[in-house]
Each structure stands twice: as C-alpha cells, then as structure tokens.
Amino acid sequence: MAPKVLVSDKLSETAVQIFRDRGIDVDFQPDLGKDKDKLAELIGAYDGLAIRSATKVTEKILANATNLKVIARAGIGTDNIDKVAASKKGVIVMNTPFGNMITTAEHAIAMMFAVARQIPEASASTQAGKWEKSRFMGVELTGKTLGVIGAGNIGGIVCDRARGLKMKVVAYDPFLGQEKADKMGVEKVELDDLLKRADFITLHVPLTDQTRNILSRENLEKTKKGVRVINCARGGLVDEQALADLLKDGHVAGAGFDVFAEEPAVDNPLFGLPNVVCTPHLGAATTEAQENVALQVAEQMSDYLLTGAVTNALNMPSVTAEEAKVMGPWIKLSDHLGNFIGQMTDEPIKAINILYDGVASEMNLGALTSAAVAGIMKSVNPEVNMVSAPVVAKERGVKISTTKQDKSGAFEGYVKITVVTDKRERSIGGTVFSDGKPRFIQIKGINIDAEIGQHMLYTTNEDVPGIIGTLGQTMGENGVNIANFTLGRSDAGGEAIALLYVDAPVPETAIKALHATGKFQQIRPLQFDMG
Structure with missing residues (x-):
C-alpha cells in the first residue's frame, strides 16, 4: 500500500505533483491546518504531514497521529511543531533549511x-x-x-x-x-x-x-x-x-x-x-524561495517514506539513500544487539557504551546508535523507535557513549554494546556477513557465530557433557523444532552458553522442564523483529 501524505498548508501544485509522481497517495487540503480540531480528527490516517507555518502540530494532534512517521516543514522554522512530543511519538521532524x-x-x-x-x-x-x-x-x-x-x-x-x-x-x-x-x-x-x-x-x-x-x-x-x-x-x-x-x-x-x-x-x-x-515576516517570501522549499519538502518526505533516507531531520541523524542501502543490515544488527541485551536486562540501565570497529566505525554512527538504543528500549516500551529511543533513554537518566576503532580482529567490522547497571555489566557483539545477514559473534566475552531468528532461546551453564542432548530432547518433547544451534564457552569446564534459533516461541512447559534439570544457571526465551 502506498504511503499517505496530508498537505495541510498552501504548497505549490508542482510540489504536490512530486508526491504523485513518486507514488505517494497525497491528500492536498491547504486550509485544513487552520482547523486544529479537524486536523486532529483526520491525522490518524496519514503516514506523513507536510506543512508551512499555518499548521500548529500540537501534542493533542500528535496523540491522534497513530500512523504518522514524518512531519516536514516547508521552510526553516519549526516553532509550530511540538518537537519533544513528536520525538516521544517516534515521528521524524524535517525542515528545509537551505531553500530560503x-x-x-x-x-x-x-x-x-x-x-x-x-x-x-x-x-x-x-x-x-x-x-x-x-x-x-x-x-x-x-x-x-x-x-x-x-x-x-x-x-x-x-x-x-x-x-x-x-x-x-x-x-x-x-x-x-x-x-x-x-x-x-x-x-x-x-x-x-x-x-x-x-x-x-x-x-x-x-x-x-x-x-x-x-x-x-x-x-x-x-x-x-x-x-x-x-x-x-x-x-x-x-x-x-x-x-x-x-x-x-x-x-x-x-x-x-x-x-x-x-x-x-x-x-x-x-x-x-x-x-x-x-515587515510581516517576509524573509522567505519570494516566488523562488516558496517554490524551492515546497519542492524540497516533497522530495525529502518521499525519499524517507519510500527508501528510508533521512534529510534535514531535527530529531534524528540524517541518512542518505545510498547510506540507507549500505547501512540497512548494520542498522538491523544494531537493533538486534540492543534488543538482545534489553531482553536480558531486568534492572535499571545506568549507561550504554557502544564500540564500533572497522567498517562499522566509518558509517553514520548517529543512525547506528539510535538503532541500538531503540533495540534496548523496546524491552521497556515496545513502541519505541529510532527517533524516540534517545528521548526515552535521556528521560531515564541513561548515559550513552560511543567509541570507534580501526579493524582489530577477524571481521571487517563489528558492533559491540555494553550496558551498565548497579549490579553488573553485560555485553554482546555482532557483525554483518557478506550475505548481508547480521550475526551475533560474542556474548559475555564468549565467541560464537549465531544466526538470528524471530524466536530464540538463550541459556548459560557450566561446560559439562549432556547439555546439547538435554536442550534437544526438551525442545523435541515440547514440539519445538530447532533451526540452528550455537554453542560457546570461555574455556574447558568453564562458563558455557547456548543460543537456539527455533521455529516457534518456546512454551513455558519447556522452560520449566529445563529449570527442573538443575543444569542451567540462566534460561531466557527471546523475540526479535525480523521485518
């Protein structure tokens, strides 16, 4: 289904046509922005909102914007947009700072x-x-x-x-x-x-x-x-x-x-x-400027809704269309890494430290960091996304830091996330292979090579015989098929981990059966968004 954009202020017909030419379902209602109650009533149907200065995007309007992904202002000033509320809602706010x-x-x-x-x-x-x-x-x-x-x-x-x-x-x-x-x-x-x-x-x-x-x-x-x-x-x-x-x-x-x-x-x-x-706020009031910013806003919104490219955003790092293609798997990896560590962490997080190595360190780190933080924060609030996650983290007093370094190991690049709580530090690392698929490559300092699936099971235990058999038998008895099975250990007889990629959610009966064996220190079913 084509994305739907509402234009609630006066935008040139040429700009409106750009939306149509790009395959966007555009609804041009140039006077709607003056009627805030009507706008609040209708906004829920749209993925994007294009405005000038007449439309006031308030917290009330955003509360009704259940599908909204982006607001774009044709012009530089965004005083008429509640940017804090938009960020909390996960809505990107763009402007066109260069057109006028x-x-x-x-x-x-x-x-x-x-x-x-x-x-x-x-x-x-x-x-x-x-x-x-x-x-x-x-x-x-x-x-x-x-x-x-x-x-x-x-x-x-x-x-x-x-x-x-x-x-x-x-x-x-x-x-x-x-x-x-x-x-x-x-x-x-x-x-x-x-x-x-x-x-x-x-x-x-x-x-x-x-x-x-x-x-x-x-x-x-x-x-x-x-x-x-x-x-x-x-x-x-x-x-x-x-x-x-x-x-x-x-x-x-x-x-x-x-x-x-x-x-x-x-x-x-x-x-x-x-x-x-x-003069009555005429700074941008020339034929050339009005047309320029209108065309820019149409192109920027279309690019984001169709390709994920982010340009001139005020509450998210900009990502070009080319970056979006190359970084897509790395953004997904960062999200998965964050999601893993968020699901594993029950106590309040004090700090998030992210290390970027090799090719990952040369990418748009703002976007990767936003994805990683979003993955972590989803365990607290499933509706968090790359836009709202940094706001949620800040509100919770979580300190975020990043480090980048030259290639330092067997992989061309990798991302490692460490979270700090009052009780412990927990870390996980991952990379993207040449097939474009993200992999987990290190958990708790233990090297692994784990494919990531929608449904997974993570366990920790002492490195003793019989663990593989226990896990396989228990999953089989509970009707769960194992798609991939990854093991790792710190050293012989030391701490060991297992990560199972399974075809369906692990039922509670299987979790209880594993606990009953007394062989596992930690058993945690995990879910990942593979979209």
Missing part, C-alpha cells in the same frame, strides 16, 4: 538599506506631497562595521554580501572556527566586542534558551551610540521594549524588524517609532 537562505539574507540586506536611508518614511512623505529632502539624512553602508550574530548558512551569506558592499564584518558565533572565519573574510569576536564596535547589528540565529533575548536591555545598552539593529531571524531574540526605549532616547538610530516576539504582530512597542522599518 538567499531570500532571507537578501531581505536582511534590504532592511539595512531601508533603515540606513529611511526609505519607507521618505516614500510615504513624498507620496503625501511633502518634499522633505533635509529631513531624511541617511548614512552609507560602505566602510561601516556590520556585527553579525550567527554566521551559519544565512548569516554567512549576509557576511559575503556585506563584504561586497565594502563593509567591515565582525561575527559572533560560538561554532565559528578561526579557519572558517578567515575563509569568510570576517573577524571572529566575542559578543561584548561586537556590541561595542558595530554600526549595524544583524541577527541570524535560531531561537533557543541560549539565544532568547540575546539583545537584552543590558546588551543593547552596551552598543555604540547610533547603532542600527536588524532582525530577520526569529522573534524573541531582542528585548523589543528595551529597543523601543533606546530608539526614543536616541541611543539606537534605527531598526529593521521582519520578525516579532508575538506574531501576527498587531501591537508592538516598535510600531509608530521614527526610522523603524517593519
């Missing part, structure tokens, strides 16, 4: 020009029949210092355009390395230095706990007298009331705002002030 980069950067540059030359007020005055040439004395951008807060994708384009305007650019970005800054031709500075030196300040960061009110009253008061402030990024980055006060007393010479703390902005401290230019 140039458009937003150009809007910031346009706002700088508009504020520098007071263009909107001059236009209104002139069209009102006034000829107030002496009133609108502007400033040049050439030679001025532009302070860029956030030098990522959009901020980087602004830096490039500003340098083309012969501005001196200083940038504050905790993630901007010196080598990258040199390549961009900007001076990397701390925030306080930027505030003191900049003639213009433009913001290009997301709204997070760290960036909220980054231009607070205190920081705005540190700025150079006559500074002009541009915000085309996110509302809430600037204390708007403090900025209004500083505009009124002349410390700040002008401001250009495309975004506001509350939107739609119908009343704001900045409105009505001289030399303040305001």
Whole structure:
C-alpha cells in the first residue's frame, strides 16, 4: 500500500505533483491546518504531514497521529511543531533549511538599506506631497562595521554580501572556527566586542534558551551610540521594549524588524517609532524561495517514506539513500544487539557504551546508535523507535557513549554494546556477513557465530557433557523444532552458553522442564523483529 501524505498548508501544485509522481497517495487540503480540531480528527490516517507555518502540530494532534512517521516543514522554522512530543511519538521532524537562505539574507540586506536611508518614511512623505529632502539624512553602508550574530548558512551569506558592499564584518558565533572565519573574510569576536564596535547589528540565529533575548536591555545598552539593529531571524531574540526605549532616547538610530516576539504582530512597542522599518515576516517570501522549499519538502518526505533516507531531520541523524542501502543490515544488527541485551536486562540501565570497529566505525554512527538504543528500549516500551529511543533513554537518566576503532580482529567490522547497571555489566557483539545477514559473534566475552531468528532461546551453564542432548530432547518433547544451534564457552569446564534459533516461541512447559534439570544457571526465551 502506498504511503499517505496530508498537505495541510498552501504548497505549490508542482510540489504536490512530486508526491504523485513518486507514488505517494497525497491528500492536498491547504486550509485544513487552520482547523486544529479537524486536523486532529483526520491525522490518524496519514503516514506523513507536510506543512508551512499555518499548521500548529500540537501534542493533542500528535496523540491522534497513530500512523504518522514524518512531519516536514516547508521552510526553516519549526516553532509550530511540538518537537519533544513528536520525538516521544517516534515521528521524524524535517525542515528545509537551505531553500530560503538567499531570500532571507537578501531581505536582511534590504532592511539595512531601508533603515540606513529611511526609505519607507521618505516614500510615504513624498507620496503625501511633502518634499522633505533635509529631513531624511541617511548614512552609507560602505566602510561601516556590520556585527553579525550567527554566521551559519544565512548569516554567512549576509557576511559575503556585506563584504561586497565594502563593509567591515565582525561575527559572533560560538561554532565559528578561526579557519572558517578567515575563509569568510570576517573577524571572529566575542559578543561584548561586537556590541561595542558595530554600526549595524544583524541577527541570524535560531531561537533557543541560549539565544532568547540575546539583545537584552543590558546588551543593547552596551552598543555604540547610533547603532542600527536588524532582525530577520526569529522573534524573541531582542528585548523589543528595551529597543523601543533606546530608539526614543536616541541611543539606537534605527531598526529593521521582519520578525516579532508575538506574531501576527498587531501591537508592538516598535510600531509608530521614527526610522523603524517593519515587515510581516517576509524573509522567505519570494516566488523562488516558496517554490524551492515546497519542492524540497516533497522530495525529502518521499525519499524517507519510500527508501528510508533521512534529510534535514531535527530529531534524528540524517541518512542518505545510498547510506540507507549500505547501512540497512548494520542498522538491523544494531537493533538486534540492543534488543538482545534489553531482553536480558531486568534492572535499571545506568549507561550504554557502544564500540564500533572497522567498517562499522566509518558509517553514520548517529543512525547506528539510535538503532541500538531503540533495540534496548523496546524491552521497556515496545513502541519505541529510532527517533524516540534517545528521548526515552535521556528521560531515564541513561548515559550513552560511543567509541570507534580501526579493524582489530577477524571481521571487517563489528558492533559491540555494553550496558551498565548497579549490579553488573553485560555485553554482546555482532557483525554483518557478506550475505548481508547480521550475526551475533560474542556474548559475555564468549565467541560464537549465531544466526538470528524471530524466536530464540538463550541459556548459560557450566561446560559439562549432556547439555546439547538435554536442550534437544526438551525442545523435541515440547514440539519445538530447532533451526540452528550455537554453542560457546570461555574455556574447558568453564562458563558455557547456548543460543537456539527455533521455529516457534518456546512454551513455558519447556522452560520449566529445563529449570527442573538443575543444569542451567540462566534460561531466557527471546523475540526479535525480523521485518
């Protein structure tokens, strides 16, 4: 059956056609996003939800999204999606961060020009029949210092355009390395230095706990007298009331705002002030950008629903279509390893340590780790998946660490998971053979070569004669056929393990019969998802 996607906001017909061309069953209801009750009523029928800003994906809507696998926002901002609730639900949240980069950067540059030359007020005055040439004395951008807060994708384009305007650019970005800054031709500075030196300040960061009110009253008061402030990024980055006060007393010479703390902005401290230019969140509002992000969202969602490729996800590592093909068996192996160790562990897990060796260490470790953690957490919550597992683990206070190393043994690569509890450490290792099938290769430090099946039985015992016969006879007496039988031991007469791959679940009568022999320290039936 073809995946079903709901488009609940206005998306171009070209984008909708991409879904159809890719074999997706698409339901285009561009006004549905405004009716949250109706959306909550219908969402359960869909595998994917494509939105813009009008649709608010709340916890209530997600609670009804029984089949939903992916939400994709045509644009960069995902403030209208409850990402925590989506992650807990196991739903991937995607955006299209690159489709409107140039458009937003150009809007910031346009706002700088508009504020520098007071263009909107001059236009209104002139069209009102006034000829107030002496009133609108502007400033040049050439030679001025532009302070860029956030030098990522959009901020980087602004830096490039500003340098083309012969501005001196200083940038504050905790993630901007010196080598990258040199390549961009900007001076990397701390925030306080930027505030003191900049003639213009433009913001290009997301709204997070760290960036909220980054231009607070205190920081705005540190700025150079006559500074002009541009915000085309996110509302809430600037204390708007403090900025209004500083505009009124002349410390700040002008401001250009495309975004506001509350939107739609119908009343704001900045409105009505001289030399303040305001636009209604137009940063991405060009024909080219709207089409670009719409096409991207259709391609990304189709790729994920049809091939498993993950692009521009905010709550899961991205996996290309090529990676998905190569990594498929390794992701399944990681899930099986985690599932084994989760089913074997009854006490609370404190830490999960994962070792990647050889070819496994060169793969997308984020995706493999998510799969391993999901396998472990399924023993606690069967509905956990690669998206929700890290959230579940974090909520439970489980520390996750990974290590990678060069090829160190007989296998081209392998994955080894160790879990730590208050009582013990437990480990299992596995690899993928050339046939693409995952195998268990080590349990508790004991080497084995075990094929993995849906129904399995794990036992531990002292290495003594008769174990194989006891297991075989007991399974036979209880009508269980053994498909594969793997043994391993630490040394002669030491600890031994057996792993049976059987055709049906091991009945309780067989478990009791094995316990009654007194030969086994541990007997554990196991189930694995082979889909």
